[in-house]
Amino acid sequence: MRTLFSDKIHAPCSPAAELRPDPFELPFQSSLHSSRSASVVNNWLTQQFQNELPSTNETSYTHGAPNPLPPMRRKANPRFVFMGMRRCGKSSVQKVVVQKLPPADSLYLEPTYKVEHATMHGSFLHFESAEIPTQLPVLSPSYDHASIFSNIGAVIWIIDSQDEYFSSISELLRTAVFLAKNYPSINLDVFIHKTDGLSEEYKYDTFREVRQRVQDELSDVGYGHRSISYYQTSIFDHSIFEAMSKVVQKLLPQLPSLETLLTKLCATCRIQKAYLFDTVSKIYIATDASPTLLKDYEVCSDYVDVIVDIKQLYGWQEQVGAPSTSPPQQQEQQEEDEQRQNSSDAGLIGESIVTYDKTGDGYMFAREVNDSLSLICIMGKGSSVEKRVLIDYNVDVFVDAVVKIFQV
Amino acid sequence: MSSSERGKRQKQRKVLLMGRSGAGKSSMRSIIFSNYVAKDVRRLGATVDVEHSNIKFMGNLMLNLWDCGGQDAFVESYLTNQRSHVFTSVAVLIFVFDISSSEPAADLLSFASTIRALHEFSPNSKVFVLFHKMDLIPSVEQKTTVFRDRAAEVRNTCEAEGFVPGQVDFSATSIWDQSLYRAWTQVIYFLVPNAATIEAMLQKLADILDAKELFLYERTTCLIVTHVSRGPENPYPDRFERLSSILKSHKHSMAKHTGVMASEVSFAEMQIKTGAFMFFITRLTENTNIAVVMPSNEGAFNVARINVQLARKEFAHLDIVEKKGKEVQRVPKEDLEALSD
Numbered sequence: 036m037r038t039l040f041s042d043k044i045h046a047p048c049s050p051a052a053e054l055r056p057d058p059f060e061l062p063f064q065s066s067l068h069s070s071r072s073a074s075v076v077n078n079w080l081t082q083q084f085q086n087e088l089p090s091t092n093e094t095s096y097t098h099g100a101p102n103p104l105p106p107m108r109r110k111a112n113p114r115f116v117f118m119g120m121r122r123c124g125k126s127s128v129q130k131v132v133v134q135k136l137p138p139a140d141s142l143y144l145e146p147t148y149k150v151e152h153a154t155m156h157g158s159f160l161h162f163e164s165a166e167i168p169t170q171l172p173v174l175s176p177s178y179d180h181a182s183i184f185s186n187i188g189a190v191i192w193i194i195d196s197q198d199e200y201f202s203s204i205s206e207l208l209r210t211a212v213f214l215a216k217n218y219p220s221i222n223l224d225v226f227i228h229k230t231d232g233l234s235e236e237y238k239y240d241t242f243r244e245v246r247q248r249v250q251d252e253l254s255d256v257g258y259g260h261r262s263i264s265y266y267q268t269s270i271f272d273h274s275i276f277e278a279m280s281k282v283v284q285k286l287l288p289q290l291p292s293l294e295t296l297l298t299k300l301c302a303t304c305r306i307q308k309a310y311l312f313d314t315v316s317k318i319y320i321a322t323d324a325s326p327t328l329l330k331d332y333e334v335c336s337d338y339v340d341v342i343v344d345i346k347q348l349y350g351w352q353e354q355v356g357a358p359s360t361s362p363p364q365q366q367e368q369q370e371e372d373e374q375r376q377n378s379s380d381a382g383l384i385g386e387s388i389v390t391y392d393k394t395g396d397g398y399m400f401a402r403e404v405n406d407s408l409s410l411i412c413i414m415g416k417g418s419s420v421e422k423r424v425l426i427d428y429n430v431d432v433f434v435d436a437v438v439k440i441f442q443v
Numbered sequence: 444m445s446s447s448e449r450g451k452r453q454k455q456r457k458v459l460l461m462g463r464s465g466a467g468k469s470s471m472r473s474i475i476f477s478n479y480v481a482k483d484v485r486r487l488g489a490t491v492d493v494e495h496s497n498i499k500f501m502g503n504l505m506l507n508l509w510d511c512g513g514q515d516a517f518v519e520s521y522l523t524n525q526r527s528h529v530f531t532s533v534a535v536l537i538f539v540f541d542i543s544s545s546e547p548a549a550d551l552l553s554f555a556s557t558i559r560a561l562h563e564f565s566p567n568s569k570v571f572v573l574f575h576k577m578d579l580i581p582s583v584e585q586k587t588t589v590f591r592d593r594a595a596e597v598r599n600t601c602e603a604e605g606f607v608p609g610q611v612d613f614s615a616t617s618i619w620d621q622s623l624y625r626a627w628t629q630v631i632y633f634l635v636p637n638a639a640t641i642e643a644m645l646q647k648l649a650d651i652l653d654a655k656e657l658f659l660y661e662r663t664t665c666l667i668v669t670h671v672s673r674g675p676e677n678p679y680p681d682r683f684e685r686l687s688s689i690l691k692s693h694k695h696s697m698a699k700h701t702g703v704m705a706s707e708v709s710f711a712e713m714q715i716k717t718g719a720f721m722f723f724i725t726r727l728t729e730n731t732n733i734a735v736v737m738p739s740n741e742g743a744f745n746v747a748r749i750n751v752q753l754a755r756k757e758f759a760h761l762d763i764v765e766k767k768g769k770e771v772q773r774v775p776k777e778d779l780e781a782l783s784d
């Protein structure tokens with residue numbers, strides 16, 4: 036894979052490397068013993084990113100090996116549509132993920148009869164989605180399918196795993212073939228949904244059966260090469276957000292760079308797992324290369340909640356003038372926006388840390404990259420709080436790099 | 444209430460949790476005191492007779508909670524042969540109404556005979572009336588009208604039985620949101636006997652730290668014992684129950700991640716720094732944590748962290764005084780955790 040910098044960046048390097056006295060490196064050497072001066076690394080990184088991403092035009096990605104990425108849509112927002120049989124949970128997923136509906140309230144959702152759009156506000160990704168009602172004949176030749184498919188990155192097909200799903204599989208196949216023929220660049224992702232309350236065994240069998248069937252039948256009609264991703268989801272736990280994260284990541288051209296940076300950061304600072312979160316949606320847009328476990332995502336996502344909630348309760352003083360007397364709920368969105376504005380004005384990027392009494396020496400660490408992106412890390416053993424200076428320094432470098440990656 | 448009134452209170456405070464069967468009494472007890480999450484309570488069976496638990500709070504408050512099974516046969520017995528045993532020296536009665544009950548008239552009758560007995564044996568006790576399962580009422584307008592109407596009805600009953608208005612408080616609650624914490628925080632605040640002393644000490648500490656707000660919470664329940672605020676008023680008056688709920692969820696989240704029991708999770712410290720404010724939580728006494736909200740200033744923040752450490756021994760003396768007295772027994776952790784895996 037393409038790397039943004041050589042493997043030696045934090046390791047002892049050629050004797051030619053200039054050694055400058057640096058207060059950081061004496062007491063707080065990284066376990067990977069960086070002997071390079073911090074500022075050298077910093078400059079080097081910056082340069083590298085400038086070389087890498089100087090122009091925002093699409094050609095910058097032709098660097099090195101054949102580029103596996105789809106054409107760049109750097110400015111475009113991730114867009115996708117939800118499809119599936121009636122009552123499979125399309126509205127629920129869209130509303131829970133994009134519009135923050137409390138999952139229990141999905142019980143009261145009405146059936147959908149026309150295309151319903153949703154946009155995420157205040158998030159880094161600004162993603163847009165739409166629910167396609169089951170009865171809309173979007174695949175028929177007479178339908179203006181371009182109006183739906185011409186501009187999207189992914190189709191998410193939802194299968195209700197608590198219901199009979201064979202009819203859903205045959206509709207899914209029809210859709211897969213249609214997309215392969217007409218819109219080959221659109222990703223197809225399948226959510227095997229409503230897995231809450233199912234036994235592990237049943238969940239696993241259903242998952243395997245659906246995947247096997249779809250793959251077999253697609254091969255039969257000559258589209259076996261088309262890759263489809265499958266996820267087990269439920270709106271009643273974190274799995275729906277994890278699945279959406281992976282769907283979104285596949286639409287991000289910056290993903291490989293971000294992953295490389297995160298992996299480097301983890302190795303340097305003994306971080307067990309690191310996620311880059313879209314703070315508002317709690318979708319993670321990248322993680323390091325170590326194995327990704329749902330429970331790690333869960334604890335990080337919950338931690339984001341803690342920070343965001345507490346920030347909401349105490350961040351208000353920043354507002355100039357007297358605090359408003361109207362009920363806070365109605366103003367939340369606006370206030371949050373203002374707060375974000377203000378906290379960046381104040382020049383201090385938010386950060387948080389939690390240490391525990393009884394869970395060994397692990398702890399958690401959060402750092403805002405900008406108003407809407409946060410780095411959340413689960414620190415591994417041996418990464419004691421005393422190494423904070425080293426970690427802070429490397430995180431600063433990381434944050435700068437991420438900002439540059441997204442600079443347009 | 445005046446501080447002299449507080450000072451006179453006993454250290455062991457008897458709290459009755461009553462209401463008809465299925466009202467949700469054991470559900471709320473398990474969530475607040477035993478680290479259950481809301482969806483676990485479906486597994487609870489009806490309570491047989493009375494389940495006792497003792498919970499130690501800040502300073503010299505020991506909560507002696509009686510969860511009284513609400514099936515008619517049990518209630519009958521509380522009101523007759525166990526009457527004086529149950530209703531003597533009660534500090535607080537928490538009476539839970541199921542707002543979705545199919546027998547509201549019978550519920551009210553049961554309430555009336557309960558407070559009649561209470562008035563007979565503990566005429567100065569405080570009554571907290573909870574209208575519970577409010578989540579089952581869909582719209583906010585309906586919630587408001589239902590609450591108002593039911594509260595008026597119950598208030599009349601209380602007055603008829605000889606309770607003065609200030610003796611009775613009403614709350615709308617649900618296990619599905621933070622309203623449960625609001626109601627219980629009020630109960631705790633009422634019960635903390637030395638709240639005035641603690642508040643005075645906190646106020647002093649807040650002045651030294653130049654903090655915007657300090658609050659003290661009990662570690663197991665995450666219920667906020669007391670708080671002091673300085674400077675302009677915070678526009679979120681419901682922040683304390685929200686914080687209880689946030690901290691409790693965090694505890695569950697960490698427990699799930701690390702595979703330990705929720706009662707074992709306690710952080711050494713949590714810090715949040717932003718351009719608008721700085722915040723940290725750390726241990727203060729054996730059973731409580733303190734949270735400090737400060738203006739955004741790194742230097743002051745670090746000084747504050749040290750000062751809180753130094754202040755610990757000032758507050759510890761509140762605990763020690765109490766320990767010299769009667770031997771304090773805590774509820775075994777195993778009991779609290781019985782169903783939590």
Ligand SMILES: Nc1nc2c(ncn2[C@@H]2O[C@H](COP(=O)(O)OP(=O)(O)OP(=O)(O)O)[C@@H](O)[C@H]2O)c(=O)[nH]1
Nearest residue numbers: 121122123124125126127141142146147229269270
């Ligand atoms: N158990 C469970 N139920 C779910 C889940 N997601 C959605 N549901 C329920 O499924 C039902 C249908 O959900 P909707 O979101 O309205 O489904 P839909 O696909 O939009 O339905 P139509 O628009 O009528 O085609 C609702 O009662 C939801 O509460 C899930 O993850 N688990």
Ligand SMILES: Nc1nc2c(ncn2[C@@H]2O[C@H](COP(=O)(O)OP(=O)(O)OP(=O)(O)O)[C@@H](O)[C@H]2O)c(=O)[nH]1
Nearest residue numbers: 464465466467468469470489490512513576617618
């Ligand atoms: N919808 C809703 N249901 C609740 C709420 N609180 C409790 N319940 C349900 O009410 C049922 C009865 O709860 P319990 O706590 O066992 O009732 P109880 O008052 O202890 O009953 P007894 O022990 O027989 O007196 C449980 O199945 C809970 O799921 C709530 O806030 N909302």
Ligand SMILES: [Mg+2]
Nearest residue numbers: 125126146147
């Ligand atoms: Mg729908």
Ligand SMILES: [Mg+2]
Nearest residue numbers: 468469489490
């Ligand atoms: Mg009970």
